[in-house]
Amino acid sequence: MDQKPLKKIDIIFGWDERCTPIQVVEKTIKKTPENIILDMIDSGLKGRGGAGFPTGLKWKFTRNEESEVKYVICNADEGEPGTFKDREILDKVPEKIFAGMTICGYVIGAREGYIYVRGEYNFMLKTLQQKIDIFNQQLHDMKVDFHVYLRSGSGAYVCGEESALFESMEGKRGEPRNKPPYPTVAGYNNKPTVINNVETLVYTSEICRMGPEQFKALGTNDSRGSKVFSVSGDTPIAGIYELELGMPLRDFVDEFGDGDTKAIQVGGASGHCVPRKKFNDTIIGFEGIPTGGSMMIFNSSRSMYNVLHDYLEFFTEESCGQCTPCRIGCQQLLKGIEAVKKGERPPTYLDDLKRLTATMKIAAKCGLGQSVANPFTSIVDNFREEIIY
Amino acid sequence: MTTIEVLIHDLVEKHGKNRNALMPVLQGVVACEKFLSEEAMIAVARELDLSAADVYGTASFYTFLDTKPRGKNIIRVCKTISCHMQGKDAIIKAIESHLMVKVGETSPDKKFTLLSANCLGWCHKGPVMLINDEVFPSVTPEKAIEIIENFAKKTI
Structure with missing residues (x-):
């Protein structure tokens, strides 16, 4: 299988004095929108929020929609447990985000861009607004017709789901919409909208700065480039690391584990749990296990029952309650594992619960309910004894 | 006009008289008042020409838009897995016994409300707590x- 050894990269947080974000904008908008889209497609960049949709195609679809008004939205509603990279990007290199949004605006024909930051990061709003004001002034001086605005959330994980985020921005309950129509056709205010993750937007401006070749040279066929990882849990060096995509999980464990790593939860609460015996044949990337960047490390002192219990409590609270499979499903899974643990239900009840997650996967309306099956089945299958006894 | 009506009127002036302004307006009220009273929600509804039920419907969806009275400072301790592993239980226990409240309650002097929160985005520096908008990573009891x-000293 195509794979790359673990390698630390410095694209996202690196700073090029000779080509600052605003200069990247200046240089890029001399190209035609079509050429910029070709560069994005050529680079192989896929969304860094977790879902991994090709960024160039998203921009292309939105450009092709006919509408006087379109929007660019930066999804900074980072809420997946174990993820904290977007906060660091917003704090350290926000100008790169603004540059990515402006370029996107130029490509698709939007004059307004919004950054939706989760309410938990309210402490940074003031500084961020000041930096936005400076950037907007620079755009104005360059006669670029684009303006960046800031919006904040109010503590709802589900608003990271793109259509729920639009609902929230429109002053409504953050309940995901039915799809289609997709945001490229009808997003914020029902207008064609590009919504990209913070990190994705930074990569778009970096690809414009250094060209698609340099980006494409990193990673594997299915997972081009690098990615910012949030490393937490049982590790002596928790923090944020940009790594080349396509590495075997074994390399990651050797670098970040504490020598006693039992399992890694890749992709946060909604991701997959990989046990020790599968470290060697698991690739981190779209061909293996994709991730929005959350890597939680558990050593052998941890009870995987407690881990699963925490995740299920999280989903039970954060389910928006709109659709029955997710609302009731999350509650029943939580009650179910508690009952098995207490011996009120036989161990085989876990198989019934697994069937419930399979139903949720096909019947829940959005990614929240659909993805509960990931942690549930991967933890139950690999650590069944810990759940029962 | 009452003080709250003045506040809401100013917020609507600033953010616009349309539905898209609802979140920023409600957030503005909470920033000053710590919660949304019935009076505040009715005033917002009137200013934005929405039904009060609609305003309540939106507000009640969001964890940070409280519709119950809260203390002057709101403490939120992260309870999600990474902070759990790094000892959030001890933090909550220490605060509970110091303020003589349980999670979800407000101290008798109304200075603090203690709440738990889902992932606050500081998993590498847990346990973490927010007081109002301020963040305190790597706390010990x-x-x-x-x-x-x-905070208590600063709060009248």
Whole structure:
């Protein structure tokens, strides 16, 4: 299988004095929108929020929609447990985000861009607004017709789901919409909208700065480039690391584990749990296990029952309650594992619960309910004894 | 006009008289008042020409838009897995016994409300707590109490 050894990269947080974000904008908008889209497609960049949709195609679809008004939205509603990279990007290199949004605006024909930051990061709003004001002034001086605005959330994980985020921005309950129509056709205010993750937007401006070749040279066929990882849990060096995509999980464990790593939860609460015996044949990337960047490390002192219990409590609270499979499903899974643990239900009840997650996967309306099956089945299958006894 | 009506009127002037302004307006009220009273929600509804039920419907969806009275400072301790592994239980226990409240309650002097929160985005520096908008990573039970005491002194 195509794979790359673990390698630390410095694209996202690196700073090029000779080509600052605003200069990247200046240089890029001399190209035609079509050429910029070709560069994005050529680079192989896929969304860094977790879902991994090709960024160039998203921009292309939105450009092709006919509408006087379109929007660019930066999804900074980072809420997946174990993820904290977007906060660091917003704090350290926000100008790169603004540059990515402006370029996107130029490509698709939007004059307004919004950054939706989760309410938990309210402490940074003031500084961020000041930096936005400076950037907007620079755009104005360059006669670029684009303006960046800031919006904040109010503590709802589900608003990271793109259509729920639009609902929230429109002053409504953050309940995901039915799809289609997709945001490229009808997003914020029902207008064609590009919504990209913070990190994705930074990569778009970096690809414009250094060209698609340099980006494409990193990673594997299915997972081009690098990615910012949030490393937490049982590790002596928790923090944020940009790594080349396509590495075997074994390399990651050797670098970040504490020598006693039992399992890694890749992709946060909604991701997959990989046990020790599968470290060697698991690739981190779209061909293996994709991730929005959350890597939680558990050593052998941890009870995987407690881990699963925490995740299920999280989903039970954060389910928006709109659709029955997710609302009731999350509650029943939580009650179910508690009952098995207490011996009120036989161990085989876990198989019934697994069937419930399979139903949720096909019947829940959005990614929240659909993805509960990931942690549930991967933890139950690999650590069944810990759940029962 | 009452003070709250003036506040809401100003917020609507600033953010616009349309539905898209609802979140920023409600957030503005909470920033000053810590929660949304019935009076506030009715005033917002009137200013934005929405039904009060619609305003309540939106507000009640969001964890940070409280519709119950809260203390002057809101403490939110992260309870999600990474902070759990790094000892959030001890933090909560220390605060509970210091303020003589349980999670979800407000101290008798109305200075603090203690709440738990889902992932606050500081998993590498847990346990973490927010007081109002301020963040305090890598807290110990002793440090948490010290921080809270400092807030208590600043709060009249």
